[in-house]
Amino acid sequence: MYVGDNRVVHFAGSNAKSAFVQETSLEDFLLGGTLCIQEYHSQEMPVVSPKTAVKNAKLLLGSFTGCYDLIHFNCEHIATWCKTGTFPLCAQVY
Numbered sequence: 001m002y003v004g005d006n007r008v009v010h011f012a013g014s015n016a017k018s019a020f021v022q023e024t025s026l027e028d029f030l031l032g033g034t035l036c037i038q039e040y041h042s043q044e045m046p047v048v049s050p051k052t053a054v055k056n057a058k059l060l061l062g063s064f065t066g067c068y069d070l071i072h073f074n075c076e077h078i079a080t081w082c083k084t085g086t087f088p089l090c091a092q093v094y
Helices: 028-032 050-059 076-083
Strands: 002-006 005-010 020-025
Touching: 002 050, 005 028, 005 076, 020 028, 050 076
Parallel strands: none
Antiparallel strands: 002 005, 005 020
16 A cells, blocks of 8 residues: 555565564565556545545554455455455455
8 A cells, every 4th residue: 555755564574473563665565566556436436535535544553463365355355445444355365
């Protein structure tokens, strides 16, 4: 979840058991990869304001240690909740 000033909030850690929600630079997040932007549209699901989405993301900092799961609870689940305020979904795995 992009939170401004070239910063993102996401799950990170050396493995799934140590991963937690943290804030890093966009550069460190991408690790040389390509940025992919997921747009959320109100006709698909409710969306919150950008300010609320950033507030939601920052509320999660330091949480969910050891809860990362590629299929059931990953970075996209976190970002979806931040932007929609609804049950986290991940389109990549459905």
